[in-house]
Amino acid sequence: MNKTTLKRTAICSALLSAVVMVAGCNDDDNSSSNNSGQQQTTTEKLTGTAATGAALAGANIEVVNKNGTTKSVVAGTDGKFSIDVEKGAPYLLKATKGTGESQITLYSYASAAGNVNVTQLTTQAILAANKADETRDYNSLAEIYTNWAKLAKDSTTNEMNAAINQAAKEVVANLKTVFDANVDTTKGYPDIFKTAFTANSMGLDKVLDQVKINGLNTKCTGIGSTYNCNVQYVVNGQPFAWNYSVDTTGLKLVVDLNSNNNPNIPSGNYNLKTTTTVMGVATVVNIQNIPKPDNNDQFCASDDVMKALKEQGQFTINSCSFNGTVGNINATIASPVGSISYSIKYEYSPA
Known part of the structure; x- marks a missing residue:
């Protein structure tokens, strides 16, 4: 397992935890109803x-x-x-x-x-x-x-x-x-x-x-x-x-993540900006001094990354691409209100 794989997995895990929360919510109220009509918090x-x-x-x-x-x-x-x-x-x-x-x-x-x-x-x-x-x-x-x-x-x-x-x-x-x-x-x-x-x-x-x-x-x-x-x-x-x-x-x-505060993310010569969009709402995270994937295969074909996504059980990967500096993953989330579009854009720049 190379450093790029470790780094991508750590990033995905951090972003996915927030996305799963969104997928499980019907609205902004403190409770919702299940199929039996009972109130669920x-x-x-x-x-x-x-x-x-x-x-x-x-x-x-x-x-x-x-x-x-x-x-x-x-x-x-x-x-x-x-x-x-x-x-x-x-x-x-x-x-x-x-x-x-x-x-x-x-x-x-x-x-x-x-x-x-x-x-x-x-x-x-x-x-x-x-x-x-x-x-x-x-x-x-x-x-x-x-x-x-x-x-x-x-x-x-x-x-x-x-x-x-x-x-x-x-x-x-x-x-x-x-x-x-x-x-x-x-x-x-x-x-x-x-x-x-x-x-x-x-x-x-x-x-x-x-x-x-x-x-x-x-x-x-x-x-x-x-x-x-x-x-x-x-x-x-x-x-x-x-x-x-x-x-x-x-x-x-x-609210930047960096290698000093997150030792599980390997250090490198690039800064990464990730933009996660769920239901039209974008969340930006900046991560400093990390390695960059060399090619599309490293970015998209990492078994660990895809496994991290699929293990959530609610995600379907629709597309993945990487041009050397910008990568995109598009997916669909299954939720109680139907399918929700989900995407992450990765933008690498020299540190």
Whole structure:
């Protein structure tokens, strides 16, 4: 098995998990009917890593949806988790490990199914987003989590997404020198919520290793300019003054996969842009520094890739082509509402 085969399989597996979810949904409601007329709950999958640098091995990961429905799972030894939650974005996540004074509690936010990290940086971003809301009723992260259904009802998803995105940028802007020293930022900075990583002291995880935040779960007071939380920041072993008004102009967050954060994808001299289109909705993923197939046979005739597609059980491969730099796979997905067109376009460019 060559490196190209390994790399293509890893990419396909990541993309297919999102496609299968779409194929299984009738509509945007939280439930659908089966042939017997009984109500069936529609779920979405959240996957990610809980870590403070070191993986939160065995942490309890709990998710609450906009309706207040919760679901929990235990993270693996590497901090990674996968959980099927009752559909109802946006979601709030809580990771808890330990008891008493040694307990670690972190929070995160997901606007939709997919990857979501739970770290001290995502926790800080939610704290900052709450600061920006001068009409808020809750002054601690625990209160926000407990009252998530009311918060989700009182605010639009777009408003929440915008606040979280801005808070994520503020986290990166405060720690810009740490990111610049440890992460490839030539195309932008990692989205602290969505960019997948492994707790291996590389890339985003190395940033986490160097940032300690204490007091995130205390109760805050005041509003606007008088807002105050007893939070202490330590960066590279030194006390750090957090700037809640930091300038984020021009700062770009990306959800790129790369070889540092995904060691199972072999390194190479090409960057890859994949565009997955399902029911007219396109999702773009950028993957850096990977090998490129040499010809149409390598791209289309890989037994591992076709096996990965066919094992899903819902896919029919209609066509596959590769001209040396651009490849296309077109397929049909069988779903409860009929056949759905599905395609992936692969565009390789020199790194």
